[in-house]
Structures are given as structure tokens and as C-alpha cells.
Amino acid sequence: MNEETANSKDMQAMAEPMIEIIDMHKWFGDFHVLRGIDLTIHKKERIVICGPSGSGKSTLIRCINRLEEHQRGQIIVDGIELTNNIKNIEKIRAEVGMVFQHFNLFPHLTIVDNLALGPIWARKVPKKEAEETAMYYLEKVHIAEQAKKYPGQLSGGQQQRVAIARSLCMSPKIMLFDEPTSALDPEMIKEVLDAMIELAREGMTMIVVSHEMGFAKSVAHRVLFMDFGQIVEGNTPEEFFENPQHDRTKLFLSQILH
Amino acid sequence: MEAYVQETLAEELKPPVTSMGVTGWVRANLFKGWFNSLLTILTLYLLWQVVPPIIRWAFIDSVWNTTGAVCRDADGACWSVIAKNFRFIFFGFYPYDEQWRPLIAMLILFGLLFYSRDRNHWTKYLGYSWIAGLVVMGFLMKGGLFGLSSVESTKWGGLPLTLLLSIFGLTAAYPLGVVLALGRQSRMPAIKLLCVVYIELIRGVPLISLLFMGSIIFPLFLPEGITINKILRAQVAIILFTAAYIAEVVRGGLQGMSRGQYEAAESIGLNYILTMRLVILPQALKIVIPPTVSILISAFKDTSLVVIIALFDLLKTSQTVLSNPEWLGFSREAYIFVAILYFLGCFSMANYSRKLEKELSTEN
Numbered sequence: 232m233n234e235e236t237a238n239s240k241d242m243q244a245m246a247e248p249m250i251e252i253i254d255m256h257k258w259f260g261d262f263h264v265l266r267g268i269d270l271t272i273h274k275k276e277r278i279v280i281c282g283p284s285g286s287g288k289s290t291l292i293r294c295i296n297r298l299e300e301h302q303r304g305q306i307i308v309d310g311i312e313l314t315n316n317i318k319n320i321e322k323i324r325a326e327v328g329m330v331f332q333h334f335n336l337f338p339h340l341t342i343v344d345n346l347a348l349g350p351i352w353a354r355k356v357p358k359k360e361a362e363e364t365a366m367y368y369l370e371k372v373h374i375a376e377q378a379k380k381y382p383g384q385l386s387g388g389q390q391q392r393v394a395i396a397r398s399l400c401m402s403p404k405i406m407l408f409d410e411p412t413s414a415l416d417p418e419m420i421k422e423v424l425d426a427m428i429e430l431a432r433e434g435m436t437m438i439v440v441s442h443e444m445g446f447a448k449s450v451a452h453r454v455l456f457m458d459f460g461q462i463v464e465g466n467t468p469e470e471f472f473e474n475p476q477h478d479r480t481k482l483f484l485s486q487i488l489h
Numbered sequence: 490m491e492a493y494v495q496e497t498l499a500e501e502l503k504p505p506v507t508s509m510g511v512t513g514w515v516r517a518n519l520f521k522g523w524f525n526s527l528l529t530i531l532t533l534y535l536l537w538q539v540v541p542p543i544i545r546w547a548f549i550d551s552v553w554n555t556t557g558a559v560c561r562d563a564d565g566a567c568w569s570v571i572a573k574n575f576r577f578i579f580f581g582f583y584p585y586d587e588q589w590r591p592l593i594a595m596l597i598l599f600g601l602l603f604y605s606r607d608r609n610h611w612t613k614y615l616g617y618s619w620i621a622g623l624v625v626m627g628f629l630m631k632g633g634l635f636g637l638s639s640v641e642s643t644k645w646g647g648l649p650l651t652l653l654l655s656i657f658g659l660t661a662a663y664p665l666g667v668v669l670a671l672g673r674q675s676r677m678p679a680i681k682l683l684c685v686v687y688i689e690l691i692r693g694v695p696l697i698s699l700l701f702m703g704s705i706i707f708p709l710f711l712p713e714g715i716t717i718n719k720i721l722r723a724q725v726a727i728i729l730f731t732a733a734y735i736a737e738v739v740r741g742g743l744q745g746m747s748r749g750q751y752e753a754a755e756s757i758g759l760n761y762i763l764t765m766r767l768v769i770l771p772q773a774l775k776i777v778i779p780p781t782v783s784i785l786i787s788a789f790k791d792t793s794l795v796v797i798i799a800l801f802d803l804l805k806t807s808q809t810v811l812s813n814p815e816w817l818g819f820s821r822e823a824y825i826f827v828a829i830l831y832f833l834g835c836f837s838m839a840n841y842s843r844k845l846e847k848e849l850s851t852e853n
Contacts (some may be wrong), residue, residue: 296754324758335753339771349757350765382852395752401757444759 248276249405249436250295254305257290264290265301266460277437279447279468281459283483288440291457292407296327297437309404325353329400332410334390336382342369342393345379346400354401363398369394372426388419392426399430405429408439442487448472456480496624498573518774557815570819571826574810578826581646581801587638589676591649594626606841608848633839644719646801648830654802655834659728659785665728667774673740684736691733696791699726700813704798723795738780742773775849782842786835805829 250272257265264287267425280288293299294306297313297320307312309325337345346365350356355362367376372392382390398406408427412420421424423432424446431437431450447454447468454471454481456464464471464480475481521531550565553572560567571578580588601622604610630649633639645653672684691699703722711717746769754764774781793804801809807823810816816823 296756298755320759324756327756329756331749331753333749335747335749337750337768337772337847338751349759352763352767353760355782368721383851397757405506412512478604 239392243302248272249276249309250438251305251307252288253305253307255294255301255306255394257294257299257301257303259285264460265294268304268457268462270462272436272438275434276453277431277435277451277456278439278453279451280438280440280455280457280486281442281447281483282455282463286457287460288457289409291440292329292409292440295405295407296324296328296329297462323403326404327407328401328403329407330391330394330398330409330411332414334382334387334414336394336397336428338388339383341381342380345364345382345393346397349397349401364400365396367398369393371399371429373395385421387415388422391415391419392425394452395423395430397428405436405438408437408441410440410442412441412443444472444488456483458483506643540656545754555783557819560819566822568822570810570822574813574816577647577810578803578806578823579647580649581806582644582692583649584638584640584644587640588633589640589643590629590632590637590640591647595631595649595652597622597626598656606844608845642718645720647806648803649802650795653720654724654727654764654795655789656726658731658787658792662731662735662788663781665732667739667770669732669736669746670739670743673704673736687732688736691730692737694729696726697797699730700794700798702726719798720800723800725796729803730746730791733780734784734788738777741774741780742777743769746773747777775846778842778846778849782838786838789834789838790831798825803830822841 248271250270252270255268264435268291280291282288290299294301301313304460311322313319313323328453336342337348340348343362343365346368347358347361347478350361350364351358364377366378369378372395372488374389374392374396377385377389377393382393383391385393392424395406395411400457411427412423415423420443424443427437427439427446437450439446439451451468453460453465454468455469456475456477458479464475464477466476471480472484475484520526546565548565550563551568552560552563552565553568554567555563555567556573557567557569560569576585576588580591583591597636601619605619626636629637630645631640631642649670669688672680673688675681675684700723703726704719705721708716750768750772751764756770759767793802795802796805797810804827805825810820811820813821
């Protein structure tokens with residue numbers, strides 16, 4: 232109940248749009264992956280996207296920081312439109328952090344170097360300062376004691392928390408999560424979700440591709456269901472899970488909730 | 490059905506001992522079954538037949554510092570061919586009284602190489618010392634200043650020449666190869682095509698033909714009166730040749746990198762150059778250390794092909810000694826000696842690469 236009132240307060244504060252996607256299309260070769268996405272995400276809003284594999288949900292969030300290029304329509308992030316302009320892409324990437332399914336830590340660098348790499352080289356932050364920031368965020372995800380180890384020496388859950396901290400080191404305004412827990416062993420999922428919940432409490436704008444329904448219920452303002460390259464249904468988590476409207480949503484929910 | 494519940498925690502045990510002492514090891518490894526025993530006995534017999542005569546020839550019956558005439562009467566090896574001619578083998582036609590200069594140059598080189606072994610020493614000061622060292626070495630070899638007489642590069646030969654060709658060849662070919670590999674992966678078609686054509690053309694011809702082209706055909710295209718140093722031309726041919734092979738090995742390493750690494754680097758704001766320099770190349774180059782070192786080793790040995798354009802490298806100076814009537818026929822000893830020198834070079838490269846691999850490993 233508390234959570235919900237907090238949510239609605241946030242909602243009122245979220246007048247400004249953070250991300251605007253207007254009639255966006257994307258093809259892989261001949262394959263039409265995204266078929267006209269219209270989506271506005273406000274400041275501090277938290278969105279969970281679910282849907283069957285191949286529905287285009289990962290591709291959608293990868294378009295937001297230009298890991299994939301869209302071919303039609305517009306994506307505007309914090310007032311900057313994503314085009315081929317390299318300067319714009321760099322500006323947007325500086326504001327958007329991303330966490331991947333397979334963590335993608337740099338295996339040849341220690342944990343603290345993984346975190347400090349971006350700030351030192353892309354932001355020209357002095358090394359000492361960057362390392363202090365790194366330690367601050369490592370403590371935040373409760374993993375500071377592993378700072379001198381290499382990624383290969385950590386468990387999957389620990390690696391994913393490091394990956395979250397690495398993104399936070401670039402002080403992003405938006406965080407994208409691409410199935411952050413689906414490559415993890417079951418007993419490690421909670422520690423990663425806890426780190427994400429903590430981030431949510433601090434008011435980060437978050438877009439999470441995930442099938443963790445518990446997480447969606449407790450954290451998301453909106454849940455979107457995607458299928459065949461379209462956003463089929465979007466609603467508050469309560470309505471979405473209790474009272475799905477579209478047949479495909481119903482089918483999908485019945486499949487994942489058993 | 491009754492549930493199965495384990496109440497006690499299993500005790501931790503030491504792994505079983507498979508063999509006991511030396512005799513146990515011998516029995517397990519050398520005499521296990523009649524076939525193994527037979528092989529062991531056969532091998533021992535062959536070793537008994539081969540090793541003692543070699544030792545007798547090389548060490549017991551050998552002569553070490555005599556004239557050629559004495560050698561002919563000896564039963565064993567005539568190491569005198571090395572002892573009496575080592576200055577020519579090492580330095581070739583470099584003026585006899587000035588041979589301390591290449592000697593010091595090589596000592597500086599070995600000193601620098603030895604100091605560079607330790608990765609903790611890889612600072613910018615080491616870079617400066619290398620530059621200073623190379624200037625001093627060049628000055629010592631060439632002379633012409635501060636009262637040192639000038640020695641034309643046509644007189645350079647022996648070990649300094651071999652080392653010059655290989656060390657410069659390898660250090661220049663490596664970065665060039667990396668650039669070519671990146672170029673071959675480029676999204677820009679013109680650059681990609683250029684790199685592919687270069688790599689395939691160079692790999693399609695033997696090094697000998699490149700050396701010939703460099704020394705005989707290339708000068709024909711130069712305007713009259715302009716000549717380019719022969720050593721330099723051979724050097725360039727070796728660099729171009731080795732780089733093409735390194736490029737392909739590095740490309741293999743680049744292809745082994747997952748897309749996730751590129752994406753992670755991009756998402757924390759690194760541009761192409763930084764991504765390559767900080768994330769991709771350190772990993773890719775590490776993976777390909779073993780094949781890269783193979784290429785460097787074979788390039789080191791291939792420098793001996795410069796004999797065909799009449800450069801007097803280590804192998805050629807040794808052969809030249811053998812054409813002296815006094816030492817005619819002692820080729821076995823001379824070639825064994827050269828082989829040992831090459832082996833030392835190759836083995837230390839292989840050894841160093843193993844050390845490097847171990848140091849760079851970030852696995853548990």
C-alpha cells in the first residue's frame with residue numbers, strides 16, 4: 232500500500248517526458264522486428280516490458296541507446312533526437328546506462344577497473360576520483376570487498392551487480408535492463424533484483440525487459456506487453472496482471488504464471 | 490515411501506595416491522604391460538647407441554682451438570673452426586679494429602631486451618631508454634662523428650645484421666599487422682578492400698620473391714641517382730611480409746570476441762578507438778599470443794633468407810668461413826654452432842611468451 236502511494240506521488244512529479252518514441256520501425260534485413268512503436272516514458276518512470284522471445288522487446292531498448300539503429304520514425308531522449316549524428320549518439324549514451332543479460336564485464340580488468348574505465352576515458356575524470364566513485368557504487372551494491380578481483384572469479388549474481396554499478400558510475404539519467412536475471416542461477420536472482428529495487432527507490436528512470444513478475448508488481452509504474460514487434464498492451468501492474476485485456480496477453484500470462 | 494535424509498556431513502579425504510615412490514612411478518609409466526616394457530627397452534637401446542658417440546665426438550675427441558691442419562687429424566669435432574673465426578662469424582666484414590663498436594651495440598641491445606622482460610618496467614622511461622639506446626647503437630654501427638670512423642652499412646654483417654633485421658622487423662610488423670587486421674574488419678569498404686588485397690597479395694608470394702623484388706626490381710623504378718640502402722630494402726620486405734601473417738592471426742583473435750564486449754564498451758561511452766585500445770585488443774591479442782609468437786619465431790629464422798640478396802647475416806658469414814681452404818669440410822660444426830644461436834633466440838621468445846601468458850591470465 233505504501234509502495235503504491237509513493238508510486239502515485241512519483242507519477243505526479245513525472246510531467247516531463249524523458250524518452251519519446253514516435254512511430255518507430257526497425258528491420259533486420261527483410262524481417263520487420265519493430266512495427267510502429269509509439270511510447271512516451273516520463274522522468275522517474277519505471278517500466279517493465281515483457282513478451283515472448285522474438286517479440287522485439289530487447290531490440291526496442293537497444294534502439295534507445297543506439298546499439299541498434301532504427302530505420303523509420305523518431306526516438307528523442309531527454310530532448311536529443313537519435314540520428315546518425317555521432318555527437319548526439321555520444322550525448323545520449325552518456326545519459327543512458329545499460330545492463331545486459333550476460334553482464335558483459337571486461338574479463339581482463341579488475342572489478343574496480345571495470346567501473347572506472349568509462350569515467351576515466353570517456354569523461355576524463357582523474358583516475359583517483361574515478362576509483363573513489365567506483366568504490367562508492369560497489370558499496371552500494373554490497374560488493375566492495377571484491378574490488379580487486381577479476382570478473383571470472385565472481386558468481387553470476389555478483390557479476391550482474393558489478394555491471395549495474397558500472398553503469399551507475401557514468402551517472403546516467405536512464406537505466407536500461409535487458410533481461411538482467413535470465414542468465415542467472417535461481418538463488419542469485421534476488422540479490423540482483425534487490426539492487427534494482429534500491430535503484431528504483433532513488434527515483435531512477437528505468438526500462439526493464441524482464442519476466443520477473445514479482446519485480447514488476449512491486450516496482451513498475453507500467454507494464455508493457457510486446458508481441459510481433461508491437462506494444463500490444465500497457466497498463467499498471469495491478470490491472471495488467473489481474474485484468475489483462477488482449478487475448479495474446481492472456482495467453483502469455485497463462486504460459487508464464489503456470 | 491520413506492524419505493531419504495543424510496544426517497552426517499561427509500568427511501573430507503585426501504585424494505588417493507596412485508603410485509609409491511620412484512619404483513612405483515617407473516613401474517606405472519615405463520613397464521606397464523609387455524608392450525610398454527618392450528618400447529622402454531628399445532628406446533634405452535637406441536639411446537645407448539646414439540648418445541655416447543655424439544658425446545665422444547662433440548666433447549671427448551674434439552679439438553677446440555687449433556689450426557685447420559690439426560683438426561684434420563682429430564677424430565672428434567673441430568670446434569676450432571668457430572674459435573678461430575668467431576669474430577668473422579659474428580661481425581662479418583666490419584673493419585677488424587672497429588669490431589668493439591658492434592659488440593657494445595649488441596650488449597646495449599641485450600641489456601635493454603633483458604630489462605624489458607619485466608612488465609613492471611614498461612613505463613615511458615623505458616620507451617625513452619629504447620630510443621636513446623637505438624640512437625647510440627646506430628651511431629656506434631655507422632660512426633662518422635666524434636672521431637669514430639665511418640663504416641658503410643654494406644660492411645655490416647653477422648649477428649648484428651641478423652638482430653637488426655629481426656628485432657626491427659618484428660617490432661614494426663606487429664603494430665602494422667594489428668592495424669591491417671582492424672582494417673580488414675572495417676565497415677568502410679575501401680579500407681577493407683585495401684587491407685584484404687594487401688594481405689592476400691603478400692601471403693600469396695614467398696618471402697624470397699619479396700626480397701628479390703625489393704633488391705632488384707624496386708631500384709629500377711627509382712629515379713636515376715637515388716639509391717635506397719640495401720639493408721633497409723630487405724628490412725621493409727621482411728616487415729611487409731610478416732605483418733600480413735600477423736594480421737590474419739590477430740583477425741582470428743578479433744573474431745573470437747563476443748559482440749557483448751563491443752556493446753558494453755559503447756554503452757559506457759567509449760568511442761571506436763578507445764573500445765579497441767582498452768577493451769577489444771587487450772583481450773584479442775592475449776588470446777593469440779601462441780600463434781603470434783610462432784609467426785615471430787619463423788620470421789626470425791626467415792631473416793636468414795637475406796643471403797640471396799647478398800647480405801652477410803649470421804648464416805652467410807658462417808658459410809663464408811667454410812669456403813676458406815683451411816676450414817673446408819667443417820660445415821657440421823659451423824652449422825651446429827649457428828643452429829645453437831638460432832635456437833637460443835627462438836627458445837627465449839617461446840619462453841617469454843609463456844611467461845607473458847601466465848602473467849596476463851585472469852582466470853582463477
